[in-house]
Amino acid sequence: MPADPIAKTAVPPSTADFVRRSLVRKGRWGVAEIGFWAVAAATLFLLPERHLILNEIAIIGLFALSLDLILGYAGIVSLGHAAFFGFGAYMAGILAKHGFADPLLGLVVSALAAALLGFVTSFLVLRGTDLTKLMVTLGVALVLGEIANQASWVTGGADGLQGISMGPVLGLFEFDIFGTTAYAYSLTVTFLLFIVARRIVVSPFGLSLRSIRDNPLRARAVGIPVNRRLVAVYTLAAAYAGVAGALLAQTTQFVSLDVLAFHRSADIMLVLVIGGAGYLYGGLLGAIGFKVLQDILSAWTPQYWQFWIGLILVVLVLVGRERLTDKAKALRPRSRGRLAGQAKVLPTTTAGEV
Amino acid sequence: MAAALETRNLVKRFGGIVATDNVTFRLEQGARHALIGPNGAGKTTFINLLTGVLAPTSGQIFLDGVDATQMRPESRVHRGLARTFQINQLFPAMTPLETIGLAVSERMGGGRDWWRVTGSRREIVDEIVEIAQRFRLTDALDERTSNLAYGKQRLLEIAVAFACRPRVLLLDEPAAGVPEAERHELLATVAALPRDVSVLLIEHDMDLVFSFADRISVLVNGAIFTEGTVEEVSTDPRVRAVYLGESVDE
Numbered sequence: 001m002p003a004d005p006i007a008k009t010a011v012p013p014s015t016a017d018f019v020r021r022s023l024v025r026k027g028r029w030g031v032a033e034i035g036f037w038a039v040a041a042a043t044l045f046l047l048p049e050r051h052l053i054l055n056e057i058a059i060i061g062l063f064a065l066s067l068d069l070i071l072g073y074a075g076i077v078s079l080g081h082a083a084f085f086g087f088g089a090y091m092a093g094i095l096a097k098h099g100f101a102d103p104l105l106g107l108v109v110s111a112l113a114a115a116l117l118g119f120v121t122s123f124l125v126l127r128g129t130d131l132t133k134l135m136v137t138l139g140v141a142l143v144l145g146e147i148a149n150q151a152s153w154v155t156g157g158a159d160g161l162q163g164i165s166m167g168p169v170l171g172l173f174e175f176d177i178f179g180t181t182a183y184a185y186s187l188t189v190t191f192l193l194f195i196v197a198r199r200i201v202v203s204p205f206g207l208s209l210r211s212i213r214d215n216p217l218r219a220r221a222v223g224i225p226v227n228r229r230l231v232a233v234y235t236l237a238a239a240y241a242g243v244a245g246a247l248l249a250q251t252t253q254f255v256s257l258d259v260l261a262f263h264r265s266a267d268i269m270l271v272l273v274i275g276g277a278g279y280l281y282g283g284l285l286g287a288i289g290f291k292v293l294q295d296i297l298s299a300w301t302p303q304y305w306q307f308w309i310g311l312i313l314v315v316l317v318l319v320g321r322e323r324l325t326d327k328a329k330a331l332r333p334r335s336r337g338r339l340a341g342q343a344k345v346l347p348t349t350t351a352g353e354v
Numbered sequence: 355m356a357a358a359l360e361t362r363n364l365v366k367r368f369g370g371i372v373a374t375d376n377v378t379f380r381l382e383q384g385a386r387h388a389l390i391g392p393n394g395a396g397k398t399t400f401i402n403l404l405t406g407v408l409a410p411t412s413g414q415i416f417l418d419g420v421d422a423t424q425m426r427p428e429s430r431v432h433r434g435l436a437r438t439f440q441i442n443q444l445f446p447a448m449t450p451l452e453t454i455g456l457a458v459s460e461r462m463g464g465g466r467d468w469w470r471v472t473g474s475r476r477e478i479v480d481e482i483v484e485i486a487q488r489f490r491l492t493d494a495l496d497e498r499t500s501n502l503a504y505g506k507q508r509l510l511e512i513a514v515a516f517a518c519r520p521r522v523l524l525l526d527e528p529a530a531g532v533p534e535a536e537r538h539e540l541l542a543t544v545a546a547l548p549r550d551v552s553v554l555l556i557e558h559d560m561d562l563v564f565s566f567a568d569r570i571s572v573l574v575n576g577a578i579f580t581e582g583t584v585e586e587v588s589t590d591p592r593v594r595a596v597y598l599g600e601s602v603d604e
């Protein structure tokens with residue numbers, strides 16, 4: 001390349017260092033993060049009387065983390081994420097009921113089963129617009145709910161799946177009535193899966209997901225197999241949701257049709273909106289916020305707590321905590337002085353208009 | 355030697371509109387080729403057909419002699435075909451660093467890598483730096499793309515395409531809308547593209563076209579109206595009539 005003088009210039013080490021540090025920085029754990037998990041671990045010892053609700057929070061947090069992977073990182077909207085949660089729950093419950101009482105085995109099987117369901121349904125979900133996605137995800141969850149209702153010989157139908165008895169975790173820790181083992185178990189599983197998710201979102205794969213969320217047309221134009229990536233993350237998220245469902249089944253030793261209900265899917269969306277999507281902690285913080293709010297509100301006004309939750313949701317979204325997608329942020333011009341150019345700089349253009 | 359890019363009898367209809375009308379075209383290896391034509395002539399549609407964003411109604415596309423008509427868009431990128439967009443198609447919430455890093459790591463097969471942190475590979479870092487320098491983006495690497503000046507965004511448009519290490523680069527009006535003050539920088543980077551990359555440039559700015567290209571094709575109503583050297587096309591009275599005159603009047 002004789003006519004290419006630029007390629008010949010040596011890379012200045014300072015810029016290279018800057019680039020490397022700037023990229024690798026995202027993989028490092030901050031003080032606040034370590035603090036968060038330290039506090040979570042401390043609650044095992046400091047809040048023994050709250051372990052039942054903390055267990056629930058850990059499970060909801062993991063479930064919301066799963067939604068964050070597809071919504072916050074890949075921009076896939078879903079109103080039926082409970083399909084995977086419920087499928088995992090039933091899977092774990094049915095296994096235990098039939099004598100496979102080892103919790104970890106149940107977890108693995110539920111994860112695989114939910115992943116398979118996610119993989120298969122991804123091909124329905126990933127075509128079409130956001131509205132199509134909402135409807136298809138909703139439909140899949142409804143269908144699954146009805147199947148669970150009808151197949152009462154295996155699911156227990158409307159009475160729920162009863163008579164589950166779990167073995168000890170790792171053959172050592174029996175579940176107790178205070179929920180201590182349950183919470184320690186759920187928190188550990190959530191933490192481990194969080195570490196994996198955190199790793200994934202800063203990897204090249206995770207970067208490609210964010211690019212697809214931001215602009216699938218351009219993502220394709222840099223050679224990213226968009227659909228394959230979306231199938232992969234949808235499958236992964238389904239596995240995460242399946243694990244969350246399995247944790248619920250195992251730690252409460254009961255599964256009812258409620259795990260597949262529409263309100264589960266809607267609540268988890270709410271949880272993620274409360275916490276904020278697209279930075280992984282949103283699901284966990286949202287789960288805490290949601291449960292605490294629910295606790296306070298239902299104690300204060302048992303009949304109307306949903307009214308207040310609804311009101312809070314509207315206020316949250318309108319006040320500008322909508323981190324559902326960064327796109328929403330990009331549409332709101334912020335940089336002073338460039339406002340004039342901003343509007344036409346980044347129009348959302350569909351493939352047809354290019 | 356096979357052409358870097360070739361089309362045979364390429365047709366694209368949108369309902370009643372024939373946006374691409376039987377276009378047979380060759381982009382030679384290492385060419386500096388310009389495609390000009392009035393607004394709505396079908397230039398962008400032609401690019402969309404070449405890159406696989408749109409499927410042709412009929413006709414064929416060859417990349418380095420290989421039939422690419424049925425290839426998926428991403429496969430064409432892997433085979434060395436990259437393009438920029440007339441209207442910016444960037445990742446608003448990502449930084450230029452991430453954007454270029456994405457394209458580079460994707461090309462090096464990193465997109466399937468879900469365990470390592472982006473930027474942990476030395477060859478990726480070096481290449482990001484090289485591209486940032488080439489397109490004068492080193493100062494803006496860590497800013498949010500949506501906050502960049504428009505001229506910088508246009509540079510990033512080309513930088514991302516270039517990060518795919520294309521053998522054929524399609525530039526769709528790279529200088530469109532860039533204010534005069536930032537124009538020079540952009541034109542300099544286009545002029546400095548390596549010679550082994552074959553470039554097809556769509557542009558309305560005739561100064562840029564004449565200084566950059568060694569061949570020019572004129573597209574009118576979807577069909578190739580004429581093709582020739584800069585000399586031939588710039589002095590062709592019919593071209594002046596259908597195009598140059600019109601653009602001067604604007």
Ligand SMILES: Nc1ncnc2c1ncn2[C@@H]1O[C@H](COP(=O)(O)OP(=O)(O)OP(=O)(O)O)[C@@H](O)[C@H]1O
Binds near residue numbers: 398
């Ligand atoms: N997706 C589409 N559906 C219907 N018609 C389209 C579509 N895309 C382009 N066209 C039409 O095809 C013709 C060619 O458009 P195209 O955008 O390719 O022109 P162009 O040469 O790039 O123009 P410009 O110089 O303004 O960018 C126009 O008449 C346009 O309206």
Ligand SMILES: [Mg+2]
Binds near residue numbers: 354398399440
């Ligand atoms: Mg155009």
